Amino acid sequence: MPSPGDVPARDYLVVSECYPPNSVGGAELSLASTLSASRVAADILVVNILGRAPQVTQHRVDGIPVIELPPQAKWPYHRLSEAERARIQAELPKPIGWLLFAFHALAYLLSGRLDRVVARFLMLATLPFRVRRNGPFAPFDTEDTGYWSLALRRILAASGASTVHGDNLLGILLTQAAGGAAARRVGVVRDNRFLCVRRDQQTRMGGKVCVACHAECHTGTRFADRRLRRIARHIGWMRRRALRGFDEVVVTSRYLERQIRSLGAMPPLTRIANPAGDASGRDTPAVPEWDGTNIFIVGQIHDNKGQEALVAWLPELIRRIPDVKLHFAGRGDAARDRMIAAAGAEAGRLRFHGYVSRDDIRALYQSCQIAALPTRWPEPFGRVPLEAGIERKPVIAFGVGGLPEQIVHGVTGLVVPAGDYAGFVDALAKLAADPSLRERLGAAAARHVAARYDRNETARAYEALWQSPVAVSDGSRTRRIASG
Structure with a gap:
């Protein structure tokens, strides 16, 4: 777990699934480009959920401190980091290890309010499908009892942030799970990860593009397909509930706006396009075109x-x-x-x-x-x-x-x-x-x-959103405060 003494005080906490230099995806590059151009960059702290080191690490990207969390252990050991789980299991005889597994599983299933218990049993039902190539992503690792959520809760308290920015699927789910009622919450949907029950956001199965989740990515018995569709609907419900816990939701295109609106009542929506990146300082000679x-x-x-x-x-x-x-x-x-x-x-x-x-x-x-x-x-x-x-x-x-x-x-x-x-x-x-x-x-x-698609304009748009009073949604309109 991160030590409170190692967490710098910042006004804006940005929670992202990945972050450079450990990611080259378009969503994360867009986020990094925006933050580096922000006038309040000195007041930003980034939490990178999918870190690669076995322990909590901290570095800087463009002067912005980044805390990387280690991999979280798989269910039912998800309260631990993967390194902690491996160390404990290596020290225990195998029979004791199985007893420990059973204890953690029962403690997970039977703890919490009734609605949480039902949700946990439904998530457990996805395990047979998760081992399949086309199985769904069940958010065990975004539970409020998981290592990442507990670590994020500690970082939020230590940083004293007044605004939490949850970027994309894991950032949104974990920001919601971590709580922190005093902080303003802004959720950003950049791609199809929020709309697809598969973590790899395939959205394309059987030669056609999915426009809504019907679990078409799985083929099995009729009974298994019916069960999987029910599970997929429940996972979708959990994600919608998480999104509705934010004060503002940002989408990057009209296409995503339509998709998010199809989920039902939502907080106020704002459309802010991803930036093109830094086009300044390109004073090196242009490379000539190849022949042909x-x-x-x-x-x-x-x-x-x-x-x-x-x-x-x-x-x-x-x-x-x-x-x-x-x-x-x-x-x-x-x-x-x-x-x-x-x-x-x-x-x-x-x-x-x-x-x-x-x-x-x-x-x-x-x-x-x-x-x-x-x-x-x-x-x-x-x-x-x-x-x-x-x-x-x-x-x-x-x-x-x-x-x-x-x-x-x-x-x-x-x-x-x-x-x-x-x-x-x-x-x-x-x-x-x-x-x-x-x-x-x-x-x-x-x-x-x-x-x-100027990144400075995009950065100003996010600054305005972070600092604006909490809006009240009328359920229909979308603000556009940046190009796109």
Whole structure:
């Protein structure tokens, strides 16, 4: 547990699932960029839930102190850190260990108010499904008795924070579980993690995109499917209840606004777009473009991101753009091998750069002529249109999720109807054949990003929200106090 003497006093406590440098996800990068630009950065303390060290650690990112919590032990030892659990179990004979397991399980199930007991039995019912590849995420580790919640409660008391900012799913659930009635609470929903019972926010199963949770990610017996759907509904109810405990809820796009409103009555909603990042200080020479037509695709190589589906159209791409090459930046070794096999003799046109640091990715954007985003799932808010815009590159994307809000079709890029791969290839061929059109769209994208996704404006919006009086929701309107 963090020692109260090691917790600095701060007015604003930000609770995030991950935080740089231990995360390169778009949600966490957007949060870090916003906080580093804040005028009240000296009064901010960040708690990184998913730390990697076996004990509590503390460091600074852009001058902001960050407390990283160690991994929490699995249920029913979730009151302990994983390191504490491993040490205790290593010191005990196996029969005593099983008795200890049974004691912790019963203590968990039978403690608390009646509604908590019912909730805990329902969460226990998810265990058979959690061991499956497509099982749901049951929030044992966000219980008010869990190690993370207890640690966060101690940090909140020691810091004396007047405002707690819960960022994304775990940040929201743990902020609610930790309590602290005196603090103002702001919850931020940045992606589909809050809407999907799977922790990996798949939202896409069986070849179609889920618009509501029907547990379609699981296939089993009819009885098991019915039981899983009931469990999924209960998990969704728990998340909605957590969100309603906040004074303000922030969404990053109109798409997410619609999704959150579909959950029923909510606190006041505010729409604040994610920032593009720091575009200042880019005084290094631009990297010249590579010869031919080079298409840059950024993101983890995954079915949701659509890279494999696009490679299936490689023969048509080659017919339309004879000098085409596809460049991929992102992890995904298994998918990479499948894509190389699918390309056959043309595999040399696929270039895999693996994980690319945020500093190096600029050179790849500049070296390619076009940025492509073949995402098939409802991307709530994509960073690619912003990163490409900074580098004056046009983007082609499917019109899913929040992407049509970021790309002005025909002005800053091209938006293709969802799933229309023939249309996607047409759009790529159109830009490949017209350098002047690429230049015009890229220049407009740079102006658009600078005007609407400035990180300083985003930081001012959060400052205003943290410092404003608690609002009363009328259940229908959404404020927009930053671009997006």
